[in-house]
Amino acid sequence: MEQRDAQTFLTLAEELHFGRTAERLHVSTAQVSKAVKKLERQVGAPLFHRSSRKVTLTPIGERLRDDILPGYELIQGGFARAIAAGRNVNSTLGVGFVGAAAGRFMMEVAKKFQDRYPDCEVRIKESQFSDGVELLRRDEVDVLFVALPVIEADLTVGPVLARETLVLAVSARHPFAGRTAISFQDLARTTLLRSPEALPGYWDESLVPRQSAGAGPIVRGPAFETTEEMLALVGAGKGTYPVPAQAAQFYARPDVVYVPIHDALPFEWALVWRNTGETAHVRAFGQEARALAGLPENDPM
Structure with a gap:
């Protein structure tokens, strides 16, 4: 049964009047009659008793209405909710x-x-x-x-939506702590912490490549899971880590210094x-x- 035929049948089963059904569905009375005859041919029995005075459901029509109405209402409700979620700014x-x-x-x-x-x-x-x-x-x-x-x-x-300069978080006791800036090649001269293992490899590689061009491989230290863990490890001298420049404002610590990496790509x-x-x-x-x-x-x- 096609959705349009089901809608026509259920509307007629409610209205029990071909004219009112046609008005509700914005079709002609002939189209309603054609749809009903099509369904009756598929079922193999009349679904409605028709007379000059009234239209009533046959027992088979009543059973069909009772069987398909809950499913039809469920489909219509689900579709309406999908439209509301897709088009409306609410909830x-x-x-x-x-x-x-x-x-x-x-x-x-x-x-x-x-x-x-x-x-x-x-x-x-x-x-x-x-x-x-x-x-x-x-x-x-x-x-x-x-x-x-x-x-x-x-x-x-x-x-x-935002771009920031990349800085290196280092221990306040680290040799880089007294510098105004470092280069990307300098990363090969320090130990860098490992990003959380759950992050994709391409993300870690984009931030900290395995090798610093012209300066050899980059030594990796212990991994961390959260920002606070990373800063604690840095402050304890266990390694360094590149972070966006806003870290100096939002994660200021007496044991951590943020040194700009002057030739690094911006953090986006x-x-x-x-x-x-x-x-x-x-x-x-x-x-x-x-x-x-x-x-x-x-x-x-």
């Missing part, structure tokens, strides 16, 4: 972030978003460094503000969401983030 939007600066930016975007869309509640959730993009895959958030690169087939990456941040999760609220939140970041309105999401 709840989960937003994730990694790091204090990212959290502050997301809070600012969330305020502007809720001023514009008060019917949509924004729930902010911090993601640990070692989580990577898993909050998205676990469906705990709808969109995540995260450091690039993100190269995952099931995820969409928006435009770069973007919004990421599931390919199958691009709803109206995700698009609208992305628009607010782009506006706050000063990107042109016609930049693609």
Whole structure:
């Protein structure tokens, strides 16, 4: 049974009048009659008793109505909810972030978003460094503000919203601590901590290549899971680690010094969401983030 035929049958079963059924469905009475005859041929028995005065369901028609109505209503309800989620800016939007600066930016975007869309509640959730993009895959958030690169087939990456200078977090007792800047080649002259094992290899390689050009291999120290673990290891002299420049403001510690890497590529941040999760609220939140970041309105999401 096709959906249109089911709709026609159920509407006629409710109205018990061909004219009113045609009006509700915005079709002709002849089309209603044709659809009913088609179903009766498929069933092999009449579904309605017709007379000049009234239309009633046959016992077989009543049974068919009772059997298909719950499923039809379930399908219609599911489709309506999908349309609401895809087109309307309402209900709840989960937003994730990694790091204090990212959290502050997301809070600012969330305020502007809720001023514009008060019917949509924004729930902010911090993601640990070692989580990577898993909050998205676990469906705990709808969109995540995260450091690039993100190269995952099931995820969409928006435009770069922030760029920061890369600095090296070193112990206050480290030989680099007294320098105003270092070069990328200097990374081969120190031990670098290992990124959380859960992060993809391409992300770690983009931040800390296995070799520093012209200076040989880079020695790797112990791994860490969270930002606080990383800073504790750095402060204890167990290794160093490249971080965005905002760390000097948001993660100031007496035992850690942040030294600029003058020739490193910038640290970049973007919004990421599931390919199958691009709803109206995700698009609208992305628009607010782009506006706050000063990107042109016609930049693609």
